[in-house]
Amino acid sequence: MKRLSVYITALLLLPFSLAAPNCPPLGPVFPKPSSAALISSPSIKAAVANLTATFTARDADNSTGAYSTSYSIEVWSASDAADTTLFSWHHTAPNLTATWNTTGVRKVDKNTVYRLGSLTKIFTIYTWLVQDGDTRWNEPITKYVPELAAVADRAKDDPVGNVDWGEVTIGALASQMAGVVRDYGLLGELTQDMNETQAVSYGFPPLNDSDPTLPKCGEWPQCNRTEFFNGLLQVVPSYAPFTTPAYANTAFQILGYALETIKGKSFQSMMEDSVLKPLGLNHTYYASPPNSVGLIPGTPKESGWAYQLGDESPAGNMYSSVSDISALGRSILKSALLRPAQTRRWLKPAALTSEPVAGVGYPWGVRRIILPEANGKRTVDAYNKAGRVGYYGSLLNLLPDYDVGFSVLIGGPSIPGNMNFNLADIIGEQLLPALEAAAREQADATYAGSYHDETANSTMRITTQSDRPGLGMDQWTSNGTDMAYVAVALQGQYTPVQPTIRLYPTGLETTRADGSKRVAFKATFEDLQSLSRPNSMFSTDCGTWVTLTAVTYGSMPLDQFAFEIDANGRVVSVEPIALRVKLQKT
Secondary structure, three states, rough: OOOHHHHHHHHOOOOOOOOOOOOOOOOOOOOOOOOOHHHHHHHHHHHHHHHHHHHOOOOOHHHHHHHHHOOEEEEEEOOOOOOEEEEEEOOOOHHHHHHHOOOOOOOOOOOOOEEEEHHHHHHHHHHHHHHHHHOOOOOOOHOOOOOOOOOOOOHHOOOOOOOHHHEEEEEHHHOOOOOOOOOOOOOOOOHOOHHHHHHHHHHOOOOOOOOOOOOOOOOOOEEEEEEEEHHOOOOOOOOOOOOOOOOOOHHHHHHHHHHHHHHOOOHHHHHHHHHHHHHHOOOEEEOOOHHEEOOOOOOOOOOOOOOOOOHHHHHOOOOEEHHHHHHHHHHHOOOOOOOOOHHHHHHOOOOOOEOEEEEOOOOEEEEEEEEEEEEEEOOOEEEEEEEEOEEEEEEEEEEEOOEEEEEEEEEEEOOOHHHHHHHHHHHHHHHHHHHHHHHHHHHHHOOEEEEEEEEOOEEEEEEEOOOOOOOOEEEEEEEEHHHHHHHHHHHHHHOOOOEEEEEEEEEEEEEEOOEEEEEEEEEEEEEEEOOOOOOOOOOOOOOHHHHOOOOEOOOEOOOOEEEEOOOOOOOOOOOOOOOOOEEEEO
């Protein structure tokens, strides 16, 4: 090992670092489990049994609002062509038929239509991406909305009193980073809900009818485009653009206008033609479905079923069933209507929030979930969008690491304020550990084993461990040399005590005409004796992303491996790319 020590000394000034144990790159740590693997997994079966017991007990307990609140849930997989449902649950509130003379369905099922509220925004952004992509997202909205272009210079003289529309981009509106007001004349506008006497009794001053800031439209009568902009341009900004996420329904109304300008079509027709019809979402409506298909807990008026948002419809007007929301989620994870790279861009955060485990996307809410079972830094990112309107609540949650998601729709007059996320917490507590276990089970069955090449005197043994992420390389020799020691030493710049290697999927696959595949994995080189540091202000013990491809041999990365898989799904060999040799699986 003397030459190796000399070489390491020469590398000391290079910007390499060694990851603490169990520090995987962002993304899945095992190949995404197939639907068949999920269905047959003992972990998933146990999770489904626990969910069934939990919801059975919940529905018998009126402290949860079960007697007056109906809901539908689906947990689904998008890993193959089959529309696999892993778990479904439908609860019809007893009061739906006992108390209300409903004009809608008498019992909820997978095709029952609910209102979506702000889950509509996912359809809106999906429509934009299918119609126009995201190449314009860094362009100012003033380029496509003349009403905003006309006032783009106002903020130069008075940024406190005027939105800087020239700096508000399409992407800022789509990601809640524009800093504009949440609503105009609708939700939260007190002058729409109380008279002047009531307002004064609450401490507000009377407003003169000639005051330009007093909305002349809103819930009733609704604002047309001219009225909307005349009023909106009187409102002060919440923040300068790109300062912080600040929820804004007005942003999506403006996006609808902009796409109509770009494409010369109505927004509703573009959504129906580019998303709803291609995906066969026959129980999804942009506006006003027939009462007979819906859950209507009360009269159509009092439940909010009948109310239409007019030009603000892209922000929250739509209706759908849980089966259609599941189909929507599957289509996103499968890249059914978008290029895979476009989907990957869409499912990335646009900004952080003040909560360390939360961010926002376009217009996703992003939750960063730490799996303690992985004994380290394993984080699963969940992309969700919730909604609430009238007597209805909704949630779509995507888990791209597994190509799995779940859909929740709720309807009732007394929905607990956070019921959609409360149900998500119940599902996630059982589902996330089970998904990770199922993925590991499939990876172990597929990749674990011994590999060798007698000519090169090279061997490799791959396993998985329930308390560690990724494939473990327990043994790796090349020409009789311990390559685990060499790799960890070269990257870590010191003599390791307990060198080990973990392999993680890269998402790079070559599929041939005969069905065989070449699948790439990336390795992290670790020393199990390298202890994790306590929380520090700037330093980190999990900078794996910095060290990827840090060591190469003849331009080929030492940390890249490619598995050959035959048409029957069996692994036949693995190639350490830098060593130019294929080790056959025994």
